[in-house]
Amino acid sequence: MLTVETPERTLPVWRNGRAEPDTRHARRRLRRLLADAGYPDLTHLAYARHPLAPIAGGATGTNGVAFLSNLPPDRFQINPALFEAATERQDIPQAAQAFNGFGSSNSIRLQNVGIVAMVRLMFSGTLTVAGAGTVTSLPGWPYSLVRRLAFNAQGTNALLAATGAAYRARRQRLFRNPAETLQTLTGVPAGTIANGNYPITFMVDLPIAHDMFSGTGWVLAQNPSTTLSVDIAWANQADVLTVAGGSTATWSNAQVFSTMVTFAVGQAQAGNQTVTVIPDLTTFHGFLENQYQFAASGIVQAPLIRTAGQLVNYAFNLRNGPAAEIAPDALTEIDFRYGGNRQPRQYNPPAMLIEKNQADYNGRVQVNGLTFTFLDFESDNAIRDVFLPENLVELQSQFVIPTAVTINTGAYVDYVEETLYPAV
Secondary structure (H helix, E strand, O other): OOEEEOOOOEEEOEOOOOOOOOHHHHHHHHHHHHHHOOOOOOOOOHHHOOOOOOOOOOOOOOOOOOOOOOOOOOOEEEOHHHHHHHOOEEEEEOOOEEOOOOOOEEEEEOOOOOEEEEEEEEEEEEEEEEOOOEEEEOOOOOHHHEEEEEEEEOOOEEEEEEOHHHHHHHHHHHOOOOOOHHHHHOOOOOOEEOOEEEEEEEEEEEOOOOOOOOOOOOEEOOOOOOOEEEEEEEOOHHHHEEEEOOOEEEEEEEEEEEEEEEEOOEEEEEOOEEEEEEOOOOEEEEEEEEEEEOOOOEEEEEEOOOOOOEEEEEEEEEEOOOOOEEOHHHOOEEEEEEOOOEEEEEEOOOHHHHHHHHHHHOOOEEEOOEEEEEEEOOOOOHHHHOEOHHHOOOOEEEEEEOOOOOOOOOOEEEEEEEEEEEOO
């Protein structure tokens, strides 16, 4: 094994084998940086940890995501500290695409440049409402216009796949309910929409990396054998707008803009040879949304997908048909269960969880009429509190809905599992 001598330590060069990065060194370095900046020691918190602890479990099947190598094809060295000192952040606009209306789709082929951490999408267009009837926006508008937004590797492996509203809810959680200035300035209509022209602009972040501080979960794009794309399936009109009485809702000048946030890959000298320097790329970040239908009040149990690795967050919203929701306050109990009778997280009354969410996120997380509630396993101490779904049987969330609540046709639990799992 070739080595590179630095004043800090001796650094291993990775080939086809594997090595263990020195996480203790990275944590000590982070503590020094925080101390020099006048901050207390925050390395025990989830957002300040760098890098994360070793990820347990394994991806579905074997050896991570099928057919995707998250390592360079040439000789390389995994060295997070050296990479951070030498890399350059690059925000690269991708080609703008036309939005072809309700029910259409777009596919954005990402450039094979650097190590991708995030893709930012912005929708911009004019909605024209006309006619003698009524047009009403449904909960989640306009983010619900994105029916499915997926980050695909090699054309088949969706590391991230969720609705626009779910991605927006994650942003609200992560940044503790930031101001919605872009949405306010562009006059996004909510509820009944009068006849007229409405400029609609909104933005959705695709979090390829779990967080922008450590970069945990980022994906190597600079590999000729790798194909990365962002695929958007747009909602049908009936899924986002109720149009009645002969009214119409049409789009004009609508486009999709995207920016790829990458970090340049550097090189270092190892003896007489040059090697590629990369950060720790041994983890993928998963963000998958699912639905579970129910038709009656009482106990509702939504089974989780037994994903590999660590479950760091679970979000849910109870939709009571297309135009309403069941607020978490209306429930009698919220549970997180496994093994038939194991209930490590039990909230009775649900206010116990609701108040914690409000404290953690500076208020409830709401996306234009949709209330998202979180079982956040990383907010206090991710190393201690995360779940390993692969090792649990009958893993499910459970909700007790009072009989006084009328269940409408088409009710379902909308839930998102956010995970970290091995990439290689």
